[in-house]
Amino acid sequence: MVMGSFSSNRYGVPRATNDADFVLKLMAEDRERLFSSLPAAFKVDPQVGFEMVTGTWRQIIQVPEIPFTIELFELSSDPDDVSRFARRRKLTLLSRESWLPTPEDVIIQKLRWSKSAKRTKDFDDVVAVMGVQGEAALDWDYIRKWCAEHGTLEMLAEATTEAAPLWEDA
């Protein structure tokens, strides 16, 4: 499933990005098969990292000459991650099937990261997704439920206040 800035660009205002993030549901042996099938230009980082919120496996793949980074994250057992993955949507990108989270799940996740990593760009992405999607198109009960779980209701209220003027002609 495509995550990160590619998913917020899909539903919001596009911003420059040079990395693509994917959440994968893979067995260890599938990882090895995936890495060995990559083209030579793709450099797999020998060091495995960890995702900040749930602590799951994270693998970086660089394409140095472009330059472009691909980050792979393992699907965790975190209830929100599981819900987001189950609700994912199949979409077409460059004539290929791809999976994306719903706009509600992008908002929930970006608010969670904004709280954990204190990255202002995540908050800006949330406002942009809300602005472009419009108030009526979003499932606010679902968003509020997860924000209450994550302790991000206050940030949600702040983002909603910033997005509200953008809804006037949605």
Add this chain to the structure above:
Amino acid sequence: MDPRIVSDAHFAGLAKVRQARMMSGEERMLAGPRLFAGVCERMKEGLRDERPEADEEEIHQLLLQRLARLKKLESGRHAIP
């Protein structure tokens, strides 16, 4: 703050959102790397100005070094998607 600045900021935000609504979801997704390619071109122009003696390969390597430094500043070993 001067209310005219607040008003300008509001309309600038609205203009971006309106433009994004006119694009398809696929166009918005593909705009991210295209915008980044534009950023790289501007950075290369700055590097050429700084280092007029450097050839294109050196400029490319300098660009990669600066991007790596920026990335390092932005995130540590622990990351989020």
